[in-house]
Amino acid sequence: MLTISNVRKTFNKGTINEKKALNGIDLHLDEGDFCTIIGGNGAGKSTMLNMIAGVYPIDCGKIVIDGVNISREPEYRRAKYIGRVFQDPMRGTAANMEIQENLALAYRRGQKRGLGWGIKNQEKERYKELLTQLDLGLENRMTSKVGLLSGGQRQALTLLMATLQKPKLLLLDEHTAALDPKTASKVLSLTERMVESQNLTAMMVTHNMNDAIHIGNRLIMMHEGRIIYNVAGEEKKNLKVEDLLRKFEQASGGQFANDRMMLAR
Numbered sequence: 001m002l003t004i005s006n007v008r009k010t011f012n013k014g015t016i017n018e019k020k021a022l023n024g025i026d027l028h029l030d031e032g033d034f035c036t037i038i039g040g041n042g043a044g045k046s047t048m049l050n051m052i053a054g055v056y057p058i059d060c061g062k063i064v065i066d067g068v069n070i071s072r073e074p075e076y077r078r079a080k081y082i083g084r085v086f087q088d089p090m091r092g093t094a095a096n097m098e099i100q101e102n103l104a105l106a107y108r109r110g111q112k113r114g115l116g117w118g119i120k121n122q123e124k125e126r127y128k129e130l131l132t133q134l135d136l137g138l139e140n141r142m143t144s145k146v147g148l149l150s151g152g153q154r155q156a157l158t159l160l161m162a163t164l165q166k167p168k169l170l171l172l173d174e175h176t177a178a179l180d181p182k183t184a185s186k187v188l189s190l191t192e193r194m195v196e197s198q199n200l201t202a203m204m205v206t207h208n209m210n211d212a213i214h215i216g217n218r219l220i221m222m223h224e225g226r227i228i229y230n231v232a233g234e235e236k237k238n239l240k241v242e243d244l245l246r247k248f249e250q251a252s253g254g255q256f257a258n259d260r261m262m263l264a265r
């Protein structure tokens with residue numbers, strides 16, 4: 001479903017701020033793969049997802065989604081088949097619009113027609129059903145403004161919006177990091193349920209190594225713009241946090257004591 005070959009990205013090339021963010025990324029995901037991504041601060045995790053989504057052009061290499069080379073496609077065109085959820089709960093939803101309006105906009109993604117024709121009753125029924133499955137009581141607040149919701153409720157709604165039209169790829173960048181632990185774990189299990197039930201292909205950046213091990217069927221570790229570890233299946237399932245720490249230590253020469261990854265075991 002996704003093939004990335006030799007993708008490189010340097011920011012501020014030729015200046016004193018030059019930064020090689022991606023140093024030759026190769027990755028292949030099959031349809032239905034759920035890949036967690038770990039690595040220290042500045043490893044290039046967000047940049048990799050940004051390159052896939054087309055936020056910035058790549059310097060070289062190739063990104064193929066579902067057999068189509070999208071390397072040169074602009075972000076807005078990729079948005080039709082890529083769903084995204086970011087760390088900031090404010091980013092994925094429109095605060096001054098109703099819950100049902102947010103959903104309706106997500107449903108019309110990539111279409112010319114906006115909300116001018118209104119939301120059909122049949123559509124509202126479907127949204128109600130989907131919101132009920134979130135188990136957050138939102139089904140009774142469909143005309144509430146999204147700005148009134150909590151961070152966790154907004155992330156759950158963003159997740160629903162990102163998957164309303166089945167995306168070819170779902171990109172999650174520490175989407176539970178800003179939530180309290182209880183809410184984070186709710187949104188995480190919701191994520192797993194959605195990926196499972198729709199057989200989505202997904203990538204999830206997390207700084208929680210336990211989550212990285214226990215969620216999904218693939219795991220990659222990044223360091224200095226490279227994928228330094230790539231595991232799947234049984235090998236991934238049998239991993240221990242200690243194994244990941246050791247890998248990370250080997251790659252970084254032991255300099256990880258201050259890293260956020262350490263703090264979130």
Ligand SMILES: Nc1ncnc2c1ncn2[C@@H]1O[C@H](COP(=O)(O)OP(=O)(O)O)[C@@H](O)[C@H]1O
Binds near residue numbers: 011012040042048
């Ligand atoms: N838009 C940008 N302009 C300049 N440098 C950037 C930009 N985005 C990321 N970087 C740099 O690229 C490196 C990788 O960043 P990032 O992908 O955000 O890391 P991660 O998500 O793994 O913490 C960092 O050194 C960061 O400062």
Ligand SMILES: [Mg+2]
Binds near residue numbers: 045046047
């Ligand atoms: Mg990041």
